[in-house]
Amino acid sequence: MSAIQMYSEVMEAQKLKLPEMTDAKAFYRNLEMVLDKRRSEQRLLTLRKPRDTVDFSSNDFLSLSSSGLVRMAFFDELARYPDFQLGSSASRLLDGNNQYIEQLEKDLAVFYGAEAGLLFNSGYDANGAIFSVIPQPGDAIVFDELIHASIHDGMKNSRASIKQAFRHNDLASFRVVLESIKKEHEIIRKGDRSVLISIESVYSMDGDIAPVQELLRVANDVFPVGNAQFIIDEAHSTGLIGEKDPLLYDRLVRRFQTAAEREAEGRIKGYSGVLEADLYRSEAKMEALRHPDPDSLFAYKRGLNGEILAESGDEDFDYEAVDNNDQYDDHALEEQEAQDRYFDEQESEFVFNDGGPEGSKFQEPQGETAGIRSISQQGRLCLSRRTPRRTLLTQAKARGPNGPPLLEETVGEHFARIVSQHGDRPSVISSHQQTRLTYHELDLKSNVVARGLLSLGVKKGDRVCVQLGNSIEFATVTYALFKIGAILVPLNPAFNAAQITSALNHLTASYLIISTETNLPFKQPKSNIELLKTLVPDLSSSNFESPMIPSLKSIILVDNSLGRIDPSSFKAVIPWASISLDTSTSRPDIPEPLANDEIANIQFTSGTTSSPKAACLSHRSILNNGKQIGDRMFLSPQDIIVCPPPLFHCFGSVLGFMATATHGSAIVFPAEAFNPLLSLRSVQEEHATALYGVPTMFLAELELIANGTVRNEGFDKLRTGIAAGSSVPEELMKRLHKVLNLTELTICYGMTETSPVSCMTTTDDPIEKRISTVGKLLPHVQAKVVDPLDHSRILKVGERGALVTGGYLVMKEYWGQPEKTAEVLVTDDEGTRWMYTEDEASMDEEGYITITGRIKDLIIRGGENIHPLEIENCLFTNPRVREVSIVGLPNEHYGEVVAAFIIRHDGEGEMSTAEVRDWVRERLSHHLVPKYVFFVDEYPKTASGKIQKFMLRNAGVDLLKKGLGV
Template identity: 55%
Template sequence: MLPSLACKRAATKSPKPASACPKGQLWRRLPLPLPLPHAPHRALSGSGSSSSLPLTTSHARGPPAPALLEQTIGQYFSSTVAKYGDRPAVIAHHQETTLSYDALDRASNALARGLQSINVQKGDRVALSLGNNIEHVTATFALAKLGAILVPLNPAFTVTQVASAITHLEASHLIIGTETHLPFKDPRSNVPLLEHLLPNLRSSAKIESALVPSLKGVVVVDNSKGRVDIDQFRSLTRYQDVVSSGPSAEKYLPDQGLDHNEIINIQFTSGTTSSPKAACLTHRNVLNNGKSIGDRLKLTADDAVCCPPPLFHCFGCVLGLQATSTHGAAIVFPSECFDPLATLTAAAEYRCTALYGVPTMFLAELDLLQTMPSARALAYMTNFRTGIAAGSAVPAELIRKLKAELHLDRLTNCYGMTETSPVSLMTAPSDSFAKRVNTVGKPLPHVSVKIVDPVDRARVVPVGTKGEVVVSGYVTMRGYWNDAARTAEVLVPDAADPSVVWMHTGDEGVMDADGYVAITGRIKDLIIRGGENISPLEVESCLLACDGVAEAAVVGLPDDRYGECVAAFVLRREGAHLAADDVRAWVRAKLSAHLVPKFVFWVDAKTALPKTASGKVQKYKLKERGLGLLQRGEGVE
């Protein structure tokens, strides 16, 4: 039976006592802001243009208007609340709760005061390990209003990863759920993780840990529905108690003396390589990027964005939360972690006008449409106007399928990375289907993008020539936390104007005469076969168009004759009878012979493609797996 589409959840539910606004004000003076790694970047002037004149070199600049916002996140949010206070801001389908903008403002003010009462101060790093829920959103705005720095952690992190992150950033507080919810798995209790971090968890009310010495407090959000009892742990503080413990205050939080150039978010890169880094983003970075993304999508207060991508990733917290909150739109969380059926259900129930996702999410939703008749019925009840496909290179065939199956006629494509706040290039719903399928769009306002020679970084290549994508403008991060060497590797001053800094992305792309860019792969992922450069994305897109293929990823493996060869990891669709020769024949018929995979490796539920939390395939792990399989003679040649 289909879920009821009644308005019982869409109507604003009264916030729990923890969301109520305490009375009174706190006028405690906070310490000066942290020193900034370097001055804000300017966009490059001179070459490149946002006009309609055809380009001859691969350098395009986004429009100079509208003007950049020079406010903090909290300041701009206040203006949104003033305009759209009674409109829904966040809808948590799985919590059966909706907060209006006014209710979210009050809840975040209350939490901010409560955090002050447990000694969270401006500049402190606060680690947040939560799924997509009301508490995560409330904490995001509370920390922004305080000037404390949000450090979103993947809830699936192991204790080693959590300890490493907290130690590296010297985080003072941790906000964590009692459970971690993972896609297609049972919830995992976080008690063992906390006991490892804090050996005195049961015996002492004081936070002391040799493993994470900077940690002063742990706030726990009970998302276990009674499965985890935290009363036995004396050193933990309930989220509800923090909200209600702050001194009473009026609706608005007193001015904290914040500056829009201060760091407000430290994002750990998602790790397509084996070494994640901590990218520092400012109010100015995040707020303007969210505003520009919402502008390009033409979001209004009448829109509801279905957002299954996680809030701990830039996709959820910037493309999702900041894009909607700067436009008075609603953000809808179908579940705490990705669930394809919950996504389609929530999209239909709340008549969502936009759908977000990374390729693996969209593939799971499309697969559900093939296997579950009720899911197909849900698809017909959706009200999508637009959406965003991002997170990794999006095969053109996938966009075609989403148009056909989910009626996403105006789905947009975008490109970015954590270090660029994250989006620098984006298509528009009004762009032609060919542009939205084959490119990642043009630069956002106040952003400059060039394609340069990977060897001679100062040389901009002609239009139509492949090279490395480099980005400049307000979007570039401040740097990697306490890592000047790796910062200098990617943030490179312009040769003609050293005050301009370019972010070297490591991605290969090509720009056309209109300034649209197509991403052709990671430079390090390119397969060099007999002197010819092969883009894995081209082969992956071809494989995805094959009826029997559910997912595919392509890497290069050593070859005695050609140096490298094409190796494909393929997940068959359920019930499909597909042999390695069928895969090769399909590619041979669609592409040239040198792109045909020499090796075909089958993957299943147990040997799934290794992915980051944002859905990007970790190619370095696939290469390691492929080499191991070849050594055991298991490659299908």
């Protein structure tokens, strides 16, 4: 059976399950009145009337439109005309049911070298628009828990008072939800407000067919007045059948988006979001696309953007169209504003047409609106509105979207709101501890820990250092500290006593929470008892004293040793159980008010023993950054995210905790430290929908599947995730798509000082953008690429330079280091605080950013930032070392590894590679130990005496080819 036949049979079966219901009193009759008037005036196809209750949400005039530009424009139209009916729910014109569309599908298949083409409605924008605009205050939205992300996208902006899910295809759960709404809300019970029920005919997540007929019976039974309105997503798709190229789908959608945004004459923006099928109607035009020629009707002006140009009928309307991402050239701002004023003065015109494909007749607007076109094929309703131009960037300066507005709450305040909405949903699942907490339970447990900390004397502003692995304890203490206003300071579990001492003294920290054992990736558990004895020499004494850290008041000990260590004799420390076992359910009494711009989290950017940099991040910055990250992944309360990255890093804390908690999603900890086997098991056992990692983590997981250690099953629910820390090679991205089903994997870029993410790809960015770039800016974020030697000079697009970011996400300061803060933070005349990232980057004309290097030679090993100076300082203390320079050399597994170039002291005898490695291993964390050591007589230097590290890197690569340095 062909895919088309299979799809047709499924949809035909659904048609038999759609009985009509009685008219609903409150289903916005003005929509029908306005639409009837337009039908009469424009001789349009008669559309399904709202009173039919069952209304399909995939609309023909939004076919194949997945770009943000089209979506935002459509929302703008609905905001201007809230009484505009959303198209014909009965017409299914892009499903190969007429000769014209069938021919178009054949042409597309030939063009892409596929066996066959399938052209269906996407419905994404329509779903988002329906749930953003139609529901009114007092209405309820009831949705299947596996409903498509597009519905959630719309519900985020909906004015409906109630939004409640029922279990997937579960009639009993569906009835319980409806009955509870009916009982609690009189206005709905009387029929004065509607219950909008959202289901899919065929669920994209698992292929189930919805029991539409049975659901309708339940809705009729609970709401006999007829105000239960079904909106059914038809689960359409767009794709090609064929083995030639696994990326055909991505290129097809990208090409269709481009075509949808160009008009045949005048290159006027077509905001209808329609695939302008008329562009491809004739064989001559198809031939022009197959074989681009400058003299033909269509030619490619920019291969990268795939911009299709049409021969202009009027040069006065020679406008270019670009994605509406609110990123544009500052130099064009004056012209932009002038155009805005001009078009605001004009009357928006909607042009409708009901001609067929062979005899389409444009209704020509006259005068100043000439060139604005709209096409309707076989009754397909289209609308176009001319809008101001968005100019492609020429300078490497951009800003992200202006919405949605930033959250103006503390983390604790927002968490309380999430608990009230999703209290019964899972929040934290610790697989290795076999423990799971709902949001309500996490709230209660964190309240208990907050009261326990307050009883110890912890107060607002105190720095509380936490050196734990990924665990329930880390989760509860995180929210406890956020609630009481103390500052969370996560420490790398790999820190030794010297590094911990340096960090706590730098912050004058009062409290340390640490585990009895440290778990690191691919290593056996390591006891922390000797480390504790270094910090507190007399652990058996009840009189706590730490000569090395005078500010330290208490150490709280979490016993994670599973009986391997007996801490009962350690009277100097406080057992975790003593602050976490209170059975009271009351909220902690917070003596001091807390503002959202106060410091919530201090993250160390480097584990140095001499001059640590501690970035101070506010409630506002980490909360909004997490929210925006989750938005880009379309997270919802139904999502389950497996998070192997560590919580001591921003990846785990913000991309993990904040992104999930702001969306009511669940976060899963497979192990205390990264374990590829346990990570994959957690995905399988929890039916996870998202997976986090750096490329080296994903490679380790894929290897276990490839060698048969883990069966290649149980990954079908995965859809999205985050890869960060270093670039993702194209081949790895393909394997993640194919093996782990991570077709919507996103790429993040940022730094600790920017809370941390400033740029991120979207789930529907073209595959080449997700491989070669780090995406576009997040909302309310600005960036520019400047000359590294002259920061006042902004470079042109495509040029490499120093990346600078600004906005709400920038840290407040480096704790206790105003000089270091002043080196990287600059406030301009407009009050924007800019962070100089020390990364080299370029920006293209669409606003995509590519990281091309590091201005100050930061090494990124498997996603972990390594500062060469820390290792250089360590080796300088060796009496045999005269000079040392640390650089990163390329490595297939880690991306980069540490290499040491050493000049030895004369007369100090031979020094071996093993001695160098042992010297570092004994004094610093294991990941800082050089993999390669080169002994040299001199360094390449500039005229001013500075070492040219790029030449050392080149020399190191050459030496490795000769087998030296290992």
